[in-house]
Amino acid sequence: MSRLTDANVALAREMIARYPRPKSALIPLLHLAQEQEGWVSDDAMAHLAELVGVTAAEVRGTCTFYEMFKLHPVGTYMVNVCTNISCQLLGGEELLHHAEEALGIRPGGTTEDGLFTLEDVECIAACTEAPCMQVNYRYGLRLSTDDFDQIIADLRAGRHPQGLVTANPGEPIPSHGTLGLTRQQTGESKMAGVLPPEQVNEAPVWLNANATEDAS
Amino acid sequence: MSTGEYVPHAPGYVDSPGTKMVTSRFGYEDSYTLERSLATGGYEGLKAALAQAPDACHGITRDATVLGRGGAGFPAGIKWGFCPAEVWPRYLVVNGDESEPGTYKDRLLMERDPHQLIEGCLIACYAIGLSQCFLYVRGEMAIAQQRLADALNEAYEAGYIGKNILGTDFSVDIILHWGAGAYIVGEETALIESLEGNRGMPRLKPPFFPAAVGLYGQPTIVNNVETLANLPWLMVNGADAYKEHGSETSPGTRMFAVSGHVKRPGVYEVEQGITTYEDLIYGDDYCQGIRDGHELKMFIPGGGSAPWLFPEHVSLPLEARPVGAAGTMLGSGAIVIMDDSTDAVKACLRVVRFFARESCGKCAPCREGTSWEEKILQRILDGNGRPEDIDLLLDVADNISPGPYPVASDESQGLEAVPFPPRQTTICPLGPSSVAPITSAIRRFRHEFDAKISGVPVEVGS
Numbered sequence: 001m002s003r004l005t006d007a008n009v010a011l012a013r014e015m016i017a018r019y020p021r022p023k024s025a026l027i028p029l030l031h032l033a034q035e036q037e038g039w040v041s042d043d044a045m046a047h048l049a050e051l052v053g054v055t056a057a058e059v060r061g062t063c064t065f066y067e068m069f070k071l072h073p074v075g076t077y078m079v080n081v082c083t084n085i086s087c088q089l090l091g092g093e094e095l096l097h098h099a100e101e102a103l104g105i106r107p108g109g110t111t112e113d114g115l116f117t118l119e120d121v122e123c124i125a126a127c128t129e130a131p132c133m134q135v136n137y138r139y140g141l142r143l144s145t146d147d148f149d150q151i152i153a154d155l156r157a158g159r160h161p162q163g164l165v166t167a168n169p170g171e172p173i174p175s176h177g178t179l180g181l182t183r184q185q186t187g188e189s190k191m192a193g194v195l196p197p198e199q200v201n202e203a204p205v206w207l208n209a210n211a212t213e214d215a216s
Numbered sequence: 217m218s219t220g221e222y223v224p225h226a227p228g229y230v231d232s233p234g235t236k237m238v239t240s241r242f243g244y245e246d247s248y249t250l251e252r253s254l255a256t257g258g259y260e261g262l263k264a265a266l267a268q269a270p271d272a273c274h275g276i277t278r279d280a281t282v283l284g285r286g287g288a289g290f291p292a293g294i295k296w297g298f299c300p301a302e303v304w305p306r307y308l309v310v311n312g313d314e315s316e317p318g319t320y321k322d323r324l325l326m327e328r329d330p331h332q333l334i335e336g337c338l339i340a341c342y343a344i345g346l347s348q349c350f351l352y353v354r355g356e357m358a359i360a361q362q363r364l365a366d367a368l369n370e371a372y373e374a375g376y377i378g379k380n381i382l383g384t385d386f387s388v389d390i391i392l393h394w395g396a397g398a399y400i401v402g403e404e405t406a407l408i409e410s411l412e413g414n415r416g417m418p419r420l421k422p423p424f425f426p427a428a429v430g431l432y433g434q435p436t437i438v439n440n441v442e443t444l445a446n447l448p449w450l451m452v453n454g455a456d457a458y459k460e461h462g463s464e465t466s467p468g469t470r471m472f473a474v475s476g477h478v479k480r481p482g483v484y485e486v487e488q489g490i491t492t493y494e495d496l497i498y499g500d501d502y503c504q505g506i507r508d509g510h511e512l513k514m515f516i517p518g519g520g521s522a523p524w525l526f527p528e529h530v531s532l533p534l535e536a537r538p539v540g541a542a543g544t545m546l547g548s549g550a551i552v553i554m555d556d557s558t559d560a561v562k563a564c565l566r567v568v569r570f571f572a573r574e575s576c577g578k579c580a581p582c583r584e585g586t587s588w589e590e591k592i593l594q595r596i597l598d599g600n601g602r603p604e605d606i607d608l609l610l611d612v613a614d615n616i617s618p619g620p621y622p623v624a625s626d627e628s629q630g631l632e633a634v635p636f637p638p639r640q641t642t643i644c645p646l647g648p649s650s651v652a653p654i655t656s657a658i659r660r661f662r663h664e665f666d667a668k669i670s671g672v673p674v675e676v677g678s
Binding site for chain 1: 227228270304305314315316317318319320323342344345347348354355356357358359361362363364365366368369371372373377378379384385386387388389391392393394395396397398408411412413414415416417432433434462473474475476477481482483518520550554558562563566567570572574576
């Protein structure tokens with residue numbers, strides 16, 4: 001079952017309603033599909049095409065541009081080791097080599113038990129805390145090889161890895177596909193209102209009402 | 217009060233001395249909550265703005281010369297003024313797709329003080345009549361997305377966003393949007409393409425400014441996270457107070473991330489224009505010098521796209537104009553320090569490889585050229601370089617960025633600086649940026665390239 005679940009369809013419709021044009025929701029919706037399955041399948045892309053009113057090929061066109069979307073199953077945990085310049089200077093490549101040895105896979109590969117996929121990634125914006133990595137987009141900072149081994153051992157054992165930073169202390173590391181653990185929940189009743197651009201032809205009311213005489 | 221130390225719950229941030237316009241709440245562990253924000257002056261800037269006419273708020277922003285903090289350094293107040301007068305609706309797109317190598321400050325601002333960013337967005341929307349705001353956060357920043365989602369939910373609930381904000385006729389929605397891994401989407405027209413649900417490829421210019429033709433073809437202001445985060449302080453304190461900090465042409469503070477071979481790498485908020493690279497690299501309040509037993513060899517002064525600077529340039533102030541005249545750019549506020557243990561060819565290759573991997577593929581000189589550059593540098597590093605490789609490398613680079621490329625002066629060789637910016641045969645600056653480390657490294661460390669090339673045991677081919 002690769003189409004979105006009923007619950008996710010409802011969520012998708014809520015997300016689409018926040019944009020003046022439905023296709024704008026596509027990248028968040030692809031994330032939703034990836035959250036459901038851990039990767040993005042052809043069926044999911046076809047379903048998203050129906051929801052936003054474009055062709056499946058257009059969805060695929062967008063999807064394949066972005067590195068975070070995986071078009072085949074990957075591990076429960078995506079281990080992304082940074083080797084860009086700031087990390088390279090402080091041992092990022094050595095950390096990647098250690099990760100290859102420890103997990104027995106090359107970048108792009110997945111461990112046989114399906115738990116870990118390894119990637120060497122570009123700058124992940126924690127440059128002063130080099131060398132660093134992300135596991136399902138949670139940071140591990142200033143990592144020694146021992147730190148790396150401990151994080152992997154914790155995840156294998158189902159323990160909370162102290163070596164990863166989460167939004168709240170002790171928060172679980174979700175499986176691959178889930179990014180933030182909470183969502184924007186703005187329903188239509190709370191919103192100022194979203195209209196397609198062609199239905200708006202005037203300046204917003206506050207701008208006219210409050211303009212001073214010299215508006216230049 | 218500044219502690220002068222790392223802040224444990226904001227890894228990387230150092231609470232250095234001086235006025236804090238955007239990081240003032242970082243010391244609080246719960247700085248991201250509405251409760252803490254309100255207890256420390258949160259949304260007072262919005263109230264100050266709503267008490268005035270919208271165009272007065274635009275005027276304050278213009279008078280204060282709030283320079284864009286994303287990289288180009290364009291004054292936000294002027295950019296706002298580029299919206300055509302009678303074309304509606306207008307949109308705000310927040311560029312939180314921070315991914316320039318060495319850069320991070322927007323991530324901290326989103327994770328640590330999401331309400332300050334929301335408040336900045338609201339002020340901008342009020343000032344120039346933007347009817348909807350899209351907060352585009354980099355895909356890999358899961359914690360920032362979560363904090364912003366929570367903050368938006370709280371702020372909607374409390375009546376700071378949505379219909380008739382704080383009982384006024386000002387109504388606007390802020391929508392959290394997030395990307396999926398593509399450096400190029402940080403370029404503002406690519407960001408708009410991505411927000412329309414497309415492949416993130418930059419648009420052909422002109423029009424040069426999305427303020428004229430942007431999202432859905434409508435006037436669209438694209439502002440960086442840190443730029444907008446400045447607005448609450450500005451509205452509370454006014455343009456004159458803002459201009460008391462920093463230099464005359466670069467007022468206010470700015471966040472700099474200093475990484476690499478220093479004793480205390482970190483993110484520091486300092487006054488622009490009057491602080492120098494030397495202050496940041498060697499100052500006791502900042503990075504405290506190069507790690508023991510080593511000396512500075514070179515540094516990247518403004519993100520991976522910036523040509524390199526060298527020890528004799530550290531006295532330059534953190535200000536766009538002099539840094540540009542010196543042959544490089546202040547850029548995204550990312551400073552990468554490399555000491556004498558660094559292999560210039562290896563460092564050059566690593567930065568070039570980034571651009572080769574991130575080229576979107578739209579323009580041939582970049583799509584093909586960056587890969588050529590990477591391959592040539594890789595074989596030089598591997599000891600398989602050919603005698604003609606340096607010339608070949610510079611020739612490929614010249615196809616992406618013709619003519620003299622911006623580079624720092626080199627007194628020992630009697631060479632002058634070539635001022636910023638570079639020329640380009642491409643739609644956006646990504647391809648030309650790949651040339652920065654190449655010209656910088658070859659001009660200064662040609663002997664390192666030569667040594668690797670001459671070590672080739674057998675010359676392959678003719």
